[in-house]
Amino acid sequence: MTATTAPAPVPTFGDEVDEDGGRKLVIICSKGSLDMAYPGLVLANAALSEGVEVHLFFTFWGFDIINRKTMDHLAFSPVGNPATHMPTALMGLPGMQAFATHMMKKQIEGLDIPEVPEFLELITDAGGHLWACRMSADMMHLTEEDLYDRVEGIINAADFIEMSAGAQTLFI
Amino acid sequence: MTMAMIADREVHVDEEGFLTDPAEWDEQLAKVLATNIGIELTDDHLAVIRFLREDQAETGETPTLRRVARVGGFDTKELFQLFPKKPAKKMAYVAGLQKPVGCV
Numbered sequence: 001m002t003a004t005t006a007p008a009p010v011p012t013f014g015d016e017v018d019e020d021g022g023r024k025l026v027i028i029c030s031k032g033s034l035d036m037a038y039p040g041l042v043l044a045n046a047a048l049s050e051g052v053e054v055h056l057f058f059t060f061w062g063f064d065i066i067n068r069k070t071m072d073h074l075a076f077s078p079v080g081n082p083a084t085h086m087p088t089a090l091m092g093l094p095g096m097q098a099f100a101t102h103m104m105k106k107q108i109e110g111l112d113i114p115e116v117p118e119f120l121e122l123i124t125d126a127g128g129h130l131w132a133c134r135m136s137a138d139m140m141h142l143t144e145e146d147l148y149d150r151v152e153g154i155i156n157a158a159d160f161i162e163m164s165a166g167a168q169t170l171f172i
Numbered sequence: 173m174t175m176a177m178i179a180d181r182e183v184h185v186d187e188e189g190f191l192t193d194p195a196e197w198d199e200q201l202a203k204v205l206a207t208n209i210g211i212e213l214t215d216d217h218l219a220v221i222r223f224l225r226e227d228q229a230e231t232g233e234t235p236t237l238r239r240v241a242r243v244g245g246f247d248t249k250e251l252f253q254l255f256p257k258k259p260a261k262k263m264a265y266v267a268g269l270q271k272p273v274g275c276v
Contacts, residue, residue: 008176009189010208011265013258042275049237051257112239113276122238125248 013051024053024167031172032064034074034104040172041065041119048126055167056123057160058151059133063140066132066148071116075101117148124150131155131163179204190270194228197268205266217254217266220246224267234264236274 025047029040044054064070078084078091078100090096108115114122124130132147134156144154155163176185183196189208191197202221206213223244227235237260241248255262264271 005175005177005182008178008183008185009187011188011190011261013209013261045238045276049258049260111276112274114238122241122248126237126252 022051022053024055026055026057026164026167026169028057028059028169028171029062029065030060032061032070032074034076034101036172037062037065037074037116038108038113040170041116041123042113043170044123044128045119045126048123048128053167054123054128055131055163056128057131057133057155057164059136063132063136063142065116066120066130066151067142067146068148069146071120071148074116076104120148120150131160133157133160178208186270190265191268192270194225194268197225201268202266205268209262209265211255211262211266213266214254216250220244220251220254220263221267224263224269228267228269233274234267234269234272236260236272236276237263238276239274 025044027040027044029037031037040056044056047054058066064074075097077097078086079097080088081091084091084100091100105115113119120130130148130151132144132151132154134154137143137154144151147154174185174187175182176189177183178185178201181196181201183201184192186192199218199221202218203213206217211217220240223240223246224235227239227243235243237248237251240246240251240260240263251259251263255266261271
């Protein structure tokens, strides 16, 4: 030990920023395919563990993520998806979507990433808020009874604008 | 990575202050690290920290928040109470480990 060694720095964890009102993130989840559901869920979870206030707003096809009937069965569609790097004509063959979905689910599981319902549980345990879109609910004839029980409410566009005041907003 | 003083001992830290050599850590140091970030270390904190240490020793990686909850059997809400706002990073800091690299 030498007398010249400096004291170790202490991480600030950005706490001083939070004291100025904090950071808020709103993620609009508008798509219900497996590959489009995860980006919002992963980012929401990451933001929460960084101390950011997070609201997820589910609209249109994004309803599949919080609809009790569909949330366990999101699929990955390879049709017209250039990310598969396969001829489009092949992707429409019977069984291809089920196969592609199976492959993607296996990869997700391999990375120890939770399935959709468990992910929503994790997000709400971490303090995240889930909201459903009024117009989508009306169009699809769904009520709160049909939705994942941790969805806090069905809100309209004006409510959403109010709720997202001052937030960084992502549309997925 | 530089040598720096924490309490009365010399340790290796990165530029943010996270320990870079897990072997230089013990529970006495954990108390000082916790105090540094405004946490008074209790047995509940220590139970979590011990899991982080064991898991890191096994896998070579600092466990993510979800892994601490799922594999360690801790409640996510409780982790947020024990290590407010940024549990994953604060747990890692007190445990003398690097920040977790996993996304989930």
